Amino acid sequence: MKYIVGARGSQLSVAQTNLVIEQLKKANPDAKYEIKTITTKGDTDSRPLFTIDQKGIFEKEIDRAVAQKEVDFAVHSLKDVPSELDENLTLACIPKRETVNDVFISPDGSSLDSIKSGSVIGTSSLRRAVQVSRKRPDVTVKPIRGNIETRIKKASGENYDAIVLAKAGITRLGVDVKYTELSTDDFSPSPGQGAIAIVARADDSETIEMLKKIEDSDSRLEIEAERALSDFVDSGCRFPVGAYAKSNGTEMTLTVTAFSVDGKQSLHVSKTWRQQTDHTSCS
Numbered sequence: 001m002k003y004i005v006g007a008r009g010s011q012l013s014v015a016q017t018n019l020v021i022e023q024l025k026k027a028n029p030d031a032k033y034e035i036k037t038i039t040t041k042g043d044t045d046s047r048p049l050f051t052i053d054q055k056g057i058f059e060k061e062i063d064r065a066v067a068q069k070e071v072d073f074a075v076h077s078l079k080d081v082p083s084e085l086d087e088n089l090t091l092a093c094i095p096k097r098e099t100v101n102d103v104f105i106s107p108d109g110s111s112l113d114s115i116k117s118g119s120v121i122g123t124s125s126l127r128r129a130v131q132v133s134r135k136r137p138d139v140t141v142k143p144i145r146g147n148i149e150t151r152i153k154k155a156s157g158e159n160y161d162a163i164v165l166a167k168a169g170i171t172r173l174g175v176d177v178k179y180t181e182l183s184t185d186d187f188s189p190s191p192g193q194g195a196i197a198i199v200a201r202a203d204d205s206e207t208i209e210m211l212k213k214i215e216d217s218d219s220r221l222e223i224e225a226e227r228a229l230s231d232f233v234d235s236g237c238r239f240p241v242g243a244y245a246k247s248n249g250t251e252m253t254l255t256v257t258a259f260s261v262d263g264k265q266s267l268h269v270s271k272t273w274r275q276q277t278d279h280t281s282c283s
């Protein structure tokens with residue numbers, strides 16, 4: 001059986017789609033896979049993300065191609081997939097997740113704590129901007145757009161001194177760049193960060209069965225919790241909420257940090273579920 005795989009044409013999307021196909025080939029040796037790249041609004045609209053009042057700008061056109069049977073399934077970064085999917089589509093597979101952390105990239109190797117006062121930090125994520133400003137009120141946060149490789153180049157340009165990106169993107173692209181990892185304890189990641197989502201037609205049981213062979217159960221539990229949270233608070237590009245869940249098969253902990261848009265207020269909650277009992281700690 002040959003499968004047509006829908007994906008964005010960015011280097012990150014093609015890299016992670018190839019990683020998924022590698023896993024699928026091992027699990028389904030007789031299957032063939034061909035990538036069909038599709039341009040999305042997010043690829044063409046260069047405004048700062050938090051000014052674009054539309055969800056799924058990196059996903060909609062690709063999932064439309066799945067629904068219209070132009071492709072058999074789509075590979076997305078999960079955090080780019082809105083919590084509500086078209087009713088004819090399903091999150092068919094969540095492969096093993098990469099690390100959820102953000103990283104701080106500065107050409108001279110400075111960290112967020114050590115970079116000089118007055119530096120310009122590039123990010124288009126309100127969640128990242130708020131957390132940078134809370135930790136370092138003496139630096140300037142400036143919107144930045146473009147694919148990962150473009151933003152890394154801009155970090156060495158005259159307009160920025162550093163940028164914040166997801167570690168998962170750097171890892172999957174195999175980019176050789178100096179960075180310092182931001183601890184999730186004081187830099188909460190985007191819900192779904194580091195996870196890949198494979199979307200298929202809900203009634204295509206044959207394709208779903210093939211995809212399920214590379215499903216990771218802990219990653220599934222984690223992203224379902226994070227998406228439920230994100231859906232509940234209706235977060236997105238315009239409401240700064242960080243969340244991550246950690247499941248080890250017998251218990252799961254969901255940690256959430258919500259911020260006011262001006263970053264002055266925050267709420268931090270962590271809850272652990274175990275098979276036997278619930279334990280809630282709020283701080």
Ligand SMILES: NCc1[nH]cc(CCC(=O)O)c1CC(=O)O
Pocket residue numbers: 058077078079080148164165166167168169192193194195196
């Ligand atoms: N559209 C941005 C986007 N979508 C997924 C990733 C990184 C990979 C991931 O979180 O899985 C990125 C870049 C970034 O946030 O640095």
